[in-house]
Each structure stands twice: as C-alpha cells, then as structure tokens.
Amino acid sequence: xxxxxxxxxxxxxxxxxxxxxxxxxxxxxxxxxxxxxxxxxxxxxxxxxxxxxxxxxxxxxxxxxxxxxxxxxxxxxxxxxxxxxxxxxxxxxxxxxxxxxxxxxxxxxxxxxxxxxxx
Amino acid sequence: xxxxxxxxxxxxxxxxxxxxxxxxxxxxxxxxxxxxxxxxxxxxxxxxxxxxxxxxxxxxxxxxxxxxxxxxxxxxxxxxxxxxxxxxxxxxxxxxxxxxxxxxxx
Numbered sequence: 001x002x003x004x005x006x007x008x009x010x011x012x013x014x015x016x017x018x019x020x021x022x023x024x025x026x027x028x029x030x031x032x033x034x035x036x037x038x039x040x041x042x043x044x045x046x047x048x049x050x051x052x053x054x055x056x057x058x059x060x061x062x063x064x065x066x067x068x069x070x071x072x073x074x075x076x077x078x079x080x081x082x083x084x085x086x087x088x089x090x091x092x093x094x095x096x097x098x099x100x101x102x103x104x105x106x107x108x109x110x111x112x113x114x115x116x117x118x119x
Numbered sequence: 120x121x122x123x124x125x126x127x128x129x130x131x132x133x134x135x136x137x138x139x140x141x142x143x144x145x146x147x148x149x150x151x152x153x154x155x156x157x158x159x160x161x162x163x164x165x166x167x168x169x170x171x172x173x174x175x176x177x178x179x180x181x182x183x184x185x186x187x188x189x190x191x192x193x194x195x196x197x198x199x200x201x202x203x204x205x206x207x208x209x210x211x212x213x214x215x216x217x218x219x220x221x222x223x224x225x
Contacts, residue, residue, distance in 0.1 A: 046205065046216060046217075047154075047219070048216065049214035060214075062213060096161055096162075103152075103167065103168055103209070104152075104208075106162070107164055107167075109161040109163070111160075111161055112161050
C-alpha cells in the first residue's frame, strides 16, 4: 500500500527558505503513470496547489508561487522535495505531498506537516 | 486565472440528501474531482472525473457536471459525513481548488 510522508523543519524564519521532503513507500516514484505534488493549507483556510513533478524532472508550478518555488525529485531515494524561498508569515501552513494520477487526480495524500514562519 | 466557487456551508438533516455545488466557467468541459477533509486530517478523494467513486467510497457519494456547475451529492447523510469538501480541476497547466464547503449534519 503506497504511503507518503512529509518531513522537514516545523519552524522557519522570515526571508529564509522552507525545505520539505516527501518520502514515498510501498511503490516507486519512477512509475510512468504518476506525477507527485505539493499542496498547502493555511490555518483555517482552503487548499492551495503549489506544484508537481514527474520522475523525469518535468514540473508544473502555481503561477502565483512560481518565482519562489523549486520542486525536485531523487529517484534513488524515492523522494521528492519542495523549496520555497523568501518566506513570510503568509507561508505558514500545513504542507501536504500527494500522488497525482490520470486527469490530475490527487489520489493519495501524505498526513501533512505544519510549517510556521516566525522569528 | 480560473476560479471555482463553492457555498461556504451546507446543512443537511441526518438521513437526508446534501448537494454541494462547484461553479466555474464552462466547468462542464473539464474533469472535476472532489475531496473530503475531516478536522486534523488530510483530504481524501471521494469522486474523480465528475462522477466516479474510488474503491472504498460509499455509493452514497455521487457527482455530476454540466454547464457552469459541478455537483457533489451525499445521499442518506450520516454524522460521519461532516467535513469540508473541495472541488478541483486542471486548467491551463495548473491545479485549481474550489473555495471549500463545510457540511454540517443536523
């Protein structure tokens, strides 16, 4: 059974770079059938798509975040990662990783990790 | 950018039917997916491609999509259906989520 697990610092200072990793278990990140994505949810608010990546490295990014976001993949570790630069308090959120199937369906989600931006 | 509009809240009596709408320009031409999110938990896919249920999702959940509105229908609502629900589409190389609807079972 495929599982995804987010990991990374729970506290990041303003202006610094937020870095998270999603580890995939129970399946290969190199499957040709899927993209892998990041989504976030500020406290008490709705879902916001950040971006997604194919195992080959092809990416899609939310235009509103594109200038600050980098998503990368490490097939040898079965992981993909998120970097968000120049963070502010508005980037405080629960960050989820997910497997994206056909028709861009977010089929399987990680449990999420809370990241707070504060000095 | 493409926008999806949902009602802020929907209330339904126990055992009755709840309908949650997702409005977007010509959304009927897109594939709409629906997610259920309970407090403190990650979202779960309940409907994909307008009207298809993943394995393990009760038949009480159904969906439709036409014109400018997609609809998620919860039949015979149970207390366990209380949650936030989000629609989602792919548009112009971007995933777009709806604003979210809180469903309360009375």
